Amino acid sequence: MFSMWKFVQYPLCRQGKRTFHTSPTLNAFWERDDKGGYRNLDNMPPLKDRLREGLHELKNEIKLWTQEVKERFEDDPILIFRPGEVDVKWRFGNEESLKNWNITSDSDNKEGFSKASLTLTEQGKALFSGNLSMRVPKDGRVKRSGYCSMKTHRARKSFKRDGHLDWTAYNMLVMKVRGDGRSYLLNIHCKGYYDLTWNDMYHYVLFTRGGPYWQVARIPFSKFFFGSKGRVQDMQRQVQLDRVASFGITAGERYGGDFALEIDYIGLEFDPNHREEFAYEMYRTDSYIAST
Amino acid sequence: MFLKKILRYGSVISRCKQISINNNCPRSFQLSANRYEEQKDKKSLVLKDTFENIQNKNKNSYLEMVKIFVSRDHIYRRGHVEFIYSALKNMEEFGVNKDLEVYKALLDILPKGKFIPQNMIQAEFMHYPKQQQCAIDLLEQMEDNGVMPDIEMESLLLNIYGKRGYPLRKYWRMMYWMPKFKNLSPWPVPDPLPKDTFDLAKYAIERISSVDVNSVVSVYQTVDIPDSIDDTWIVSAQSKIQRRLLSEHKIEKPIFVEGAFRIWIKGNPINYFVLRGDPKPVLLEDKDPDDVSDLKVSLFNIKPPTAKHVKVIPSVHEQEDGVIFSVCATGTSSKDSLLSWIRHLEKDGYPNLGKVPVVFKLKSVSREIANLETETEEENKKIEET
Numbered sequence: 050m051f052s053m054w055k056f057v058q059y060p061l062c063r064q065g066k067r068t069f070h071t072s073p074t075l076n077a078f079w080e081r082d083d084k085g086g087y088r089n090l091d092n093m094p095p096l097k098d099r100l101r102e103g104l105h106e107l108k109n110e111i112k113l114w115t116q117e118v119k120e121r122f123e124d125d126p127i128l129i130f131r132p133g134e135v136d137v138k139w140r141f142g143n144e145e146s147l148k149n150w151n152i153t154s155d156s157d158n159k160e161g162f163s164k165a166s167l168t169l170t171e172q173g174k175a176l177f178s179g180n181l182s183m184r185v186p187k188d189g190r191v192k193r194s195g196y197c198s199m200k201t202h203r204a205r206k207s208f209k210r211d212g213h214l215d216w217t218a219y220n221m222l223v224m225k226v227r228g229d230g231r232s233y234l235l236n237i238h239c240k241g242y243y244d245l246t247w248n249d250m251y252h253y254v255l256f257t258r259g260g261p262y263w264q265v266a267r268i269p270f271s272k273f274f275f276g277s278k279g280r281v282q283d284m285q286r287q288v289q290l291d292r293v294a295s296f297g298i299t300a301g302e303r304y305g306g307d308f309a310l311e312i313d314y315i316g317l318e319f320d321p322n323h324r325e326e327f328a329y330e331m332y333r334t335d336s337y338i339a340s341t
Numbered sequence: 342m343f344l345k346k347i348l349r350y351g352s353v354i355s356r357c358k359q360i361s362i363n364n365n366c367p368r369s370f371q372l373s374a375n376r377y378e379e380q381k382d383k384k385s386l387v388l389k390d391t392f393e394n395i396q397n398k399n400k401n402s403y404l405e406m407v408k409i410f411v412s413r414d415h416i417y418r419r420g421h422v423e424f425i426y427s428a429l430k431n432m433e434e435f436g437v438n439k440d441l442e443v444y445k446a447l448l449d450i451l452p453k454g455k456f457i458p459q460n461m462i463q464a465e466f467m468h469y470p471k472q473q474q475c476a477i478d479l480l481e482q483m484e485d486n487g488v489m490p491d492i493e494m495e496s497l498l499l500n501i502y503g504k505r506g507y508p509l510r511k512y513w514r515m516m517y518w519m520p521k522f523k524n525l526s527p528w529p530v531p532d533p534l535p536k537d538t539f540d541l542a543k544y545a546i547e548r549i550s551s552v553d554v555n556s557v558v559s560v561y562q563t564v565d566i567p568d569s570i571d572d573t574w575i576v577s578a579q580s581k582i583q584r585r586l587l588s589e590h591k592i593e594k595p596i597f598v599e600g601a602f603r604i605w606i607k608g609n610p611i612n613y614f615v616l617r618g619d620p621k622p623v624l625l626e627d628k629d630p631d632d633v634s635d636l637k638v639s640l641f642n643i644k645p646p647t648a649k650h651v652k653v654i655p656s657v658h659e660q661e662d663g664v665i666f667s668v669c670a671t672g673t674s675s676k677d678s679l680l681s682w683i684r685h686l687e688k689d690g691y692p693n694l695g696k697v698p699v700v701f702k703l704k705s706v707s708r709e710i711a712n713l714e715t716e717t718e719e720e721n722k723k724i725e726e727t
Binding site: 171172229230231232254256258259260261262263264281283302303304306307308309329337338339 | 510525
């Protein structure tokens with residue numbers, strides 16, 4: 050039903066392009082694209098190549114699917130809470146471990162001049178580094194710029210179906226990092242089915258000490274606050290840990306210059322002593338004041 | 342509308358009267374064209390370059406500009422939005438971008454009561470949208486600069502936009518979230534930050550050495566070393582454990598002075614150096630603790646049980662990539678000042694340090710310079726294209 054709407058609406062909008070707009074269009078009611086208009090179709094290979102590549106993919110997908118079916122019968126989900134044990138979700142150490150991550154910066158979308166990369170260090174750790182530039186391109190459209198981000202690929206099932214990571218057995222995020230004194234933003238993307246929930250994200254700050262010492266940051270999930278498209282939302286709620294689509298780290302401090310964040314691993318932990326469910330009080334506001 | 346007209350007429354009439362009184366000529370008739378010519382110079386709506394033209398840029402001159410704008414016209418003040426936007430743009434040059442008083446003065450320009458919606462439809466569809474957006478942008482700039490509004494700001498916004506105004510909602514959001522994040526950092530620094538590099542270096546070294554509670558930050562002067570060329574300060578940190586590790590270090594093995602690495606203190610880059618030794622060999626025992634195939638039953642064991650090995654937990658300074666003996670920042674970041682640092686450490690209780698081969702592995706932070714060049718190149722290219 051939902052995808053049908055897309056096709057119905059699309060030609061209508063096309064017609065609207067011919068008319069003269071005096072004010073910018075407000076797409077407040079529905080989202081056309083889950084990438085928010087940043088989908089780059091310029092470097093798309095021709096259809097023939099794509100078909101061939103798709104067939105190659107099929108082999109792996111069937112493999113993945115058989116694995117899933119086997120798991121369905123063989124394995125039971127882990128329901129035991131193991132206090133104090135860190136389950137490493139992403140450990141870096143080889144080139145393969147870097148492939149799961151997507152590196153973006155504002156220069157990719159021609160909205161700034163920041164650059165970022167994810168590389169391996171001599172010790173075999175991941176190094177998320179680059180240059181943050183606050184310089185705003187003079188195109189009259191972009192107001193502010195300066196961000197670099199690394200993000201995992203979206204969790205998926207076989208045949209490129211959307212999947213979710215289930216982190217309900219944990220209540221802490223554990224990261225072993227070595228930073229440069231800057232603070233970074235941690236993002237837990239909980240993308241849902243409807244366009245309203247496409248940009249649901251939960252954020253928290255990762256403060257790094259800087260210097261030659263490694264630090265283990267333990268951040269409870271209860272501290273994460275709800276935001277959408279970079280704006281903190283009025284109606285807060287705790288992270289939906291059963292619907293995690295991807296995880297990301299953003300360097301977006303409002304100070305330009307180089308940044309470097311070394312990462313050993315990113316893991317999860319269950320700490321029974323942490324009883325807090327949600328760190329932010331949820332006041333009742335007058336009607337029609339919040340979330341408008 | 343009618344009231345407006347009366348008001349307008351009223352002012353014109355009263356002015357005509359004044360002029361006629363001044364001219365002492367009761368019969369002179371005032372033409373609208375003459376009036377227009379007269380008023381043209383006075384009422385310029387264009388506010389471009391007003392802030393740029395000021396020579397002495399400080400808070401007083403900034404507030405003076407706001408005062409001039411306010412006092413120019415009391416009844417038909419116009420161009421508030423344009424004025425506020427141009428004022429916001431020039432804040433940094435006047436050094437007032439972190440000053441709450443200035444933001445309040447800017448907001449006070451807007452008329453009270455005029456923009457308050459009178460009915461439900463007005464309230465729903467953002468009454469006076471440009472004026473509301475202007476105030477939202479002002480609040481956003483405050484947020485970006487880390488300026489927390491106060492209770493007076495709320496009453497200002499309430500008087501200007503009413504209870505249902507979007508700027509007031511923005512204010513409430515700010516007052517909810519900003520105090521939550523204001524003191525979140527585990528390594529707080531004073532606000533405003535001191536401009537002196539020495540103080541910043543001290544914060545940086547204190548921050549790095551916070552990893553060990555026993556760390557002691559000491560300040561040395563290079564002048565105290567007889568052969569030194571530079572005259573500068575050295576901020577160095579060392580803890581009890583590091584002292585022990587350094588004294589345990591074998592004389593034959595080299596020690597490295599590495600740097601310059603960078604640490605950021607609220608947007609200020611500070612270079613620091615590390616005194617590092619080779620990493621201690623890690624003894625890995627490939628023994629599976631869950632393996633029960635090789636259990637020794639003590640009943641049949643003739644030999645006495647072997648003593649269990651006690652493994653010393655490595656300190657935080659013994660890392661995978663080396664043992665860190667000390668961290669420092671110097672005023673010049675030069676090789677000579679680092680040599681003075683080593684001499685100071687030697688004087689401070691490690692006479693053996695003179696015998697240990699010290700290798701300087703220094704690198705300059707060259708990336709920044711390269712970037713600057715490319716940026717200017719890009720600029721030039723763009724100018725040429727246009």
